Amino acid sequence: MFNITLGQYLPGNSLIHRLDPRVKVTLTLLYLIALTGARTPAAYAVLAAWPLILAALAGLPPGKMLRGLGGFTGFLLFMIGIAALTLPGQTLWRAGSLSVSREGLLTGLIWAARIIFFLAGSSLLTYTTTPIRLMEGLAAMLAPLRRLGLDPGDVALMLALALRFLPLMTEEAERITQAQISRGARWDEGGPPQRARALATLFIPLFRRATERAEHLSVALMSRCYGDGPRTGLYPLRLGAADFLLLALGLAATVFMFFA
Amino acid sequence: MASETLLCLENLSYVYPDGTPALRDLNLEIRAGETWLVAGVPGAGKSTLLRHLNGLLRPTAGRVLLRGADINRDKKALRAARAAVGLALQFPEQQLFAPTVGEDIAFAPRRQGLNEEETAERVEEARLMADLPPEVLPRSPQTLSGGEKRRAALAGIIAARPSVLALDEPLAGLDPLTSRRLLVRLREWRDGAERALIIVTHDIEEAAPLAERLLVLRTEKTALTGRLPQALLQAETGLPPPVMTRLAQGLAARGVPVRQDIPTVDGMAAHLSALFAPDKEL
Numbered sequence: 027m028f029n030i031t032l033g034q035y036l037p038g039n040s041l042i043h044r045l046d047p048r049v050k051v052t053l054t055l056l057y058l059i060a061l062t063g064a065r066t067p068a069a070y071a072v073l074a075a076w077p078l079i080l081a082a083l084a085g086l087p088p089g090k091m092l093r094g095l096g097g098f099t100g101f102l103l104f105m106i107g108i109a110a111l112t113l114p115g116q117t118l119w120r121a122g123s124l125s126v127s128r129e130g131l132l133t134g135l136i137w138a139a140r141i142i143f144f145l146a147g148s149s150l151l152t153y154t155t156t157p158i159r160l161m162e163g164l165a166a167m168l169a170p171l172r173r174l175g176l177d178p179g180d181v182a183l184m185l186a187l188a189l190r191f192l193p194l195m196t197e198e199a200e201r202i203t204q205a206q207i208s209r210g211a212r213w214d215e216g217g218p219p220q221r222a223r224a225l226a227t228l229f230i231p232l233f234r235r236a237t238e239r240a241e242h243l244s245v246a247l248m249s250r251c252y253g254d255g256p257r258t259g260l261y262p263l264r265l266g267a268a269d270f271l272l273l274a275l276g277l278a279a280t281v282f283m284f285f286a
Numbered sequence: 287m288a289s290e291t292l293l294c295l296e297n298l299s300y301v302y303p304d305g306t307p308a309l310r311d312l313n314l315e316i317r318a319g320e321t322w323l324v325a326g327v328p329g330a331g332k333s334t335l336l337r338h339l340n341g342l343l344r345p346t347a348g349r350v351l352l353r354g355a356d357i358n359r360d361k362k363a364l365r366a367a368r369a370a371v372g373l374a375l376q377f378p379e380q381q382l383f384a385p386t387v388g389e390d391i392a393f394a395p396r397r398q399g400l401n402e403e404e405t406a407e408r409v410e411e412a413r414l415m416a417d418l419p420p421e422v423l424p425r426s427p428q429t430l431s432g433g434e435k436r437r438a439a440l441a442g443i444i445a446a447r448p449s450v451l452a453l454d455e456p457l458a459g460l461d462p463l464t465s466r467r468l469l470v471r472l473r474e475w476r477d478g479a480e481r482a483l484i485i486v487t488h489d490i491e492e493a494a495p496l497a498e499r500l501l502v503l504r505t506e507k508t509a510l511t512g513r514l515p516q517a518l519l520q521a522e523t524g525l526p527p528p529v530m531t532r533l534a535q536g537l538a539a540r541g542v543p544v545r546q547d548i549p550t551v552d553g554m555a556a557h558l559s560a561l562f563a564p565d566k567e568l
Binding site: 201202204205206207208209210211212226227228230231234235 | 337340342368369372373374375378380381382383393394397398428442443446
């Protein structure tokens, strides 16, 4: 039902996959800035070409990307409809008190295009970057947080661990469900109060296991010297020629948006 | 006298949805009064096998018969199997959920629609079988020791009064004394009526004296079955040779003429004391 692939990682070893995560985060931010500056058809052409070129370089399956956007079709159509019906301008079509204006339709289409560009641009980042690399990149970029007394490494680790806990919790829930079914538990019977009570047999052990796991994890992290000094990555972030090249191209394209 | 066949596996095969084969063409007959030990390297399909015994998993091919009836035939048969086959997954104590031990043990009998009196009776029966003192019943499961939690969780399964008890690593993480006592209790449970016990364990030697049959699941090959304790001596099981066999080999290498075919500690003790009795010449 929800065929939305935003946030997924699609493994690969392309130039784009190997780019420094900081560069990819920066390029994504630049793209979002560029979106706001586009005015002319030439600028929109560059906006459309940007994710297409990067996706091709990353070797991403186009079908998968399109399906990922497909989940938003209803929302986009609704938005175009609202704009076309409510914004004033030259009337194209009228039925009773409803009228579609040319300017409204155009504005709606531009909004929809911007949202598609926004989704395509930001999903490129998660499609081509592992959660760990993304966290390392964010940690490096969040370094100024240190001035506020927050450790950027801690913030990044917390995000990475939260992502890692999701599949573990799913596994655990499955194990507990099977054990309780073996003892005669049924989740498909009775009214809402009975069902809610039945769910307690799942959630109580599930949450207890989650806190136990978190506690064991914190002990394990501490016994491996977590927090005793600055942390370094196994694969240190290093900017290469490709990183600088794409960063320069991205900057040039962004500047072009505002002056084209 | 042949005792009743409780569970029968016919050409059971299972392939995980991702294509990994776990069980291949397994045939097995489990009779009342038998205790089976299940061994095999990690990944050989031991836990997968147990999940088939009460229908948590459906075989890819083949059938599981409970007293002659296919447990996957319809919903009713499946429910009967869930009630008749008590299954404890690894670390069952992680699944305790009720505020008190007594409530947790009472879960299955209540689900079976028993009244308060009958439920209390079942709880008491299961408590005794699991070797728990009466004062733990009103306590929270979280205040129990590791061994007590394990036994409380097993009591919760025994309370459903199954005919077959299938346990995945029930001894894992228990101290040797507790694990021995638990095995003895389980054996007593099995002797109580027309029941069978199936235990997946890495501690085959420890459990062997209390069991009759051995099933060894092997990756890439068909499973082996054998009669205990002699089966411990078969090299093709791939299990490490029993400690007593290694002892006998060591003694033989030093010129002491001891038998090489006694796998159990008790058997070897009897043999050695006969050999070294003071009234006997070496």
